[in-house]
Amino acid sequence: MTAFVFPTRRMLLRDMGKAGLAVMILGTAACASESTDNATPTPESTAGGTSSTESGPTSVTESTSPASETRSAESRWHRVNLGFVSAYILYRAGEATVVDTGVGGSEDAIGAALGEIGLGWDSVGSIVITHRHPDHQGSLPAVLAVADARWYAGAGDIPAITAPVEGVAVGDGDRVDELEIIETPGHTAGHISVLDRAAGVLVAGDAINGGNGGVEGPNPDFSEDMSLADASVAKLAEFDYEVVLFGHGEPVLESASTLVEELARRGD
Numbered sequence: 001m002t003a004f005v006f007p008t009r010r011m012l013l014r015d016m017g018k019a020g021l022a023v024m025i026l027g028t029a030a031c032a033s034e035s036t037d038n039a040t041p042t043p044e045s046t047a048g049g050t051s052s053t054e055s056g057p058t059s060v061t062e063s064t065s066p067a068s069e070t071r072s073a074e075s076r077w078h079r080v081n082l083g084f085v086s087a088y089i090l091y092r093a094g095e096a097t098v099v100d101t102g103v104g105g106s107e108d109a110i111g112a113a114l115g116e117i118g119l120g121w122d123s124v125g126s127i128v129i130t131h132r133h134p135d136h137q138g139s140l141p142a143v144l145a146v147a148d149a150r151w152y153a154g155a156g157d158i159p160a161i162t163a164p165v166e167g168v169a170v171g172d173g174d175r176v177d178e179l180e181i182i183e184t185p186g187h188t189a190g191h192i193s194v195l196d197r198a199a200g201v202l203v204a205g206d207a208i209n210g211g212n213g214g215v216e217g218p219n220p221d222f223s224e225d226m227s228l229a230d231a232s233v234a235k236l237a238e239f240d241y242e243v244v245l246f247g248h249g250e251p252v253l254e255s256a257s258t259l260v261e262e263l264a265r266r267g268d
Contacts, residue, residue, distance in 0.1 A: 075199035101139035130205025132157035156190025186229025200242035210249020
């Protein structure tokens with residue numbers, strides 16, 4: 001498909017400013033009220049990786065790596081540790097993109113994570129959903145209620161994602177906030193991953209998983225097409241990144257693309 005850079009609301013405002021138009025943004029979004037939706041996850045809600053006895057939002061973990069600072073002093077990432085699943089914030093120059101939103105009721109944890117890095121909901125211009133499973137898109141409506149943002153996902157999964165506004169379909173080579181989209185189907189038909197080339201960071205969703213201190217393949221119990229899923233692992237091995245962030249499992253902070261190459265060769 002033809003690559004396309006999707007402008008955010010803030011990008012549009014900057015362009016208007018260059019044309020000599022004065023723009024005033026009024027108001028900021030209030031934090032979402034605390035949710036009580038901490039139900040024990042079902043097999044579908046934990047689709048894609050390492051299991052955990054924890055359910056619902058838990059702690060927020062600060063995660064910036066030396067590799068991120070080496071590649072770009074302005075590009076950063078932050079993990080929102082929700083127990084059995086993680087969401088991520090990719091940010092630079094006071095603007096943030098949220099990748100995945102966890103299960104329903106995770107919006108407060110995401111808001112707290114933004115606060116940890118000195119940002120608020122008004123900094124979030126885009127939300128990327130890696131795939132349709134409820135542990136990755138469950139809080140999307142609540143996040144959209146407090147963030148003036150557009151949301152993006154793979155075309156094959158958008159019809160199964162619940163949101164109050166229509167999402168934008170993205171695929172190979174498209175960019176959202178300078179982040180590159182990589183189609184990685186198999187776990188679901190429309191699964192996508194997100195690459196921050198400047199920071200050397202890949203957000204893999206459930207295309208691959210963290211485990212045993214390294215990288216593991218997609219979970220066959222929750223993947224729709226393992227042939228496609230294995231091909232997506234091989235595809236991710238073709239890119240260069242130092243850090244890989246998973247929906248399930250601990251991030252790998254060094255030599256991540258090398259480990260993914262080894263995984264692809266093993267065919268795990």
